[in-house]
Amino acid sequence: MFWYDPLYDVKSFSIFYGNPTEQKVENLKEFDAVILEPTAFSKVDITSLKESDVKVFGYVSLMQLENWNEELKKHIADSDYAELNGERIYIEEWDTYVMDLRESHYRDALRWKIENYVIANGLDGVFFDTVDDLDYYFHEDQEMQQNMRSGYVSLLEELKSAYPELLILQNRGFDTLKTASKPYIDGVLWEGFEASDLQESEWAKTWLKYFKKEQLIGKVRVLTVVTDEESLKLSEKHRFPAFMRTGGTYQE
Template identity: 35%
Template sequence: MRKIYIIILTVLFISTCLLLNNNVNELPNPSTTIKEKLAAVEDYKYYLDKGNNTIGQEMQKMDLVIVEPIEMQQPYIEAAQEKGTLIFGYINAMEADKWNEAFYQQLQEIDFYKDEYGEKMYFAEWDSYLMDMTSAHYQNLLLQEIQKQIVHKGLDGVFLDTVGNIDSFLPPKEQGQQNQAMLTFIKKIKQQFNGLSVAQNWGFQTLAEYTAPYIDFIMWENFSYDVVGEDDWSLDKMNKLKQLREKFGTQVMTIGFNRETQSRVLAEKHHFKFLYNPAGSYYNSWKID
């Protein structure tokens, strides 16, 4: 009788362990890092306007959405995160937008980039000015904005736009100083906000020589086949980005503006993520397929 009792207890113990093991396998893995989640991204969206119920539902289907946190309503952000969507908040790093009056009014003259003639650089298309990342005051304003718009709202990461302005608009002799300042700024983000995930838009040289160890993904806009498909410069950058991904885990998110099929095939060839946006560099329309 005692032997039978022991056998029954053993069977019950094994059954319980198997049941617990199955249940554990069905639960989300709490140890999954944001780098692993970004590596698994398939569907993502870049959208910088207000949401509505339809858009809110669509956000929940995405692996990643980049939003303008001043515009996107908090309930849509939280509902998407509950479904596992990563939400990154847009912050304009190297430009100050005049539409963002609360931020713009805090700027001082030392925060604006000025050329050798003391002139500011104005972008009429975006109604914005190029900024000087070496300004400690400007960096502090950006950190306060990240605290307010990203950290306080519980977003998963910050998306730094216009990092590529350093390469694109500044004289080569000034790029090193601005790149070093950008690196210092990103390190401050990591230190002050508990390792908050950081992404950047363009700035391939900045990434390769300075920021790659701290960047979880880089955005390549206008990854369109007619622009990058047969271009030696672009091919070199693709190969370099793959090396950085291998070394640091930095994912590459691309956006094509035309020739969707060929652009997507090219992105997938290099295991880059791809989003098609026929409106170009305007992200105020959420197209529902």
């Protein structure tokens, strides 16, 4: 094994996006790593977790702007919203808009968020969610998709240059990872890792083979989110640390 990934020692992790009680902070200390909503945790909470040798990652939505975040929206221009067929892409389920990663102004807004929510509070790394949008919404326009991915790479290069010790986790977006972001990513989260898919889906089988190899040679640490015991066992079999999601949200 040619392992050099900085997340190799992560054998367990948790995801929690709610407002923590003192007891919840104590519970999170049992894990090697935790992904959390950085605006919900105090500096005292973060310091307490880090003193217990927990690697702390702050949630950052790469491609979707949350309407609730009025502070971040102050840094957003009209040109930062992505469009398809001349219309903004609104995600009603989450009350978010898909953003245009080609725009340097939007990337600056993301950097502001990371520097003020993650770096300033002493977190170890960034967890980029919604990377899948790069693969999903723009696959019919390959030039736009490629330029979006190039924007993502530019952001990652800037972050790694400014903060060499900053760890970066990416949620799904497997095609984007393979073609663009892999050199900058320390770990990938396979949310929705399901044993049934890996029995029936050629897509899932192909990516399982790919990530087993990438992890073996130390290119990336693979983490999973599972919802049943069969999937948990399969993840453990492949040495992918798993988080068992038992509820509908990550706020329990």
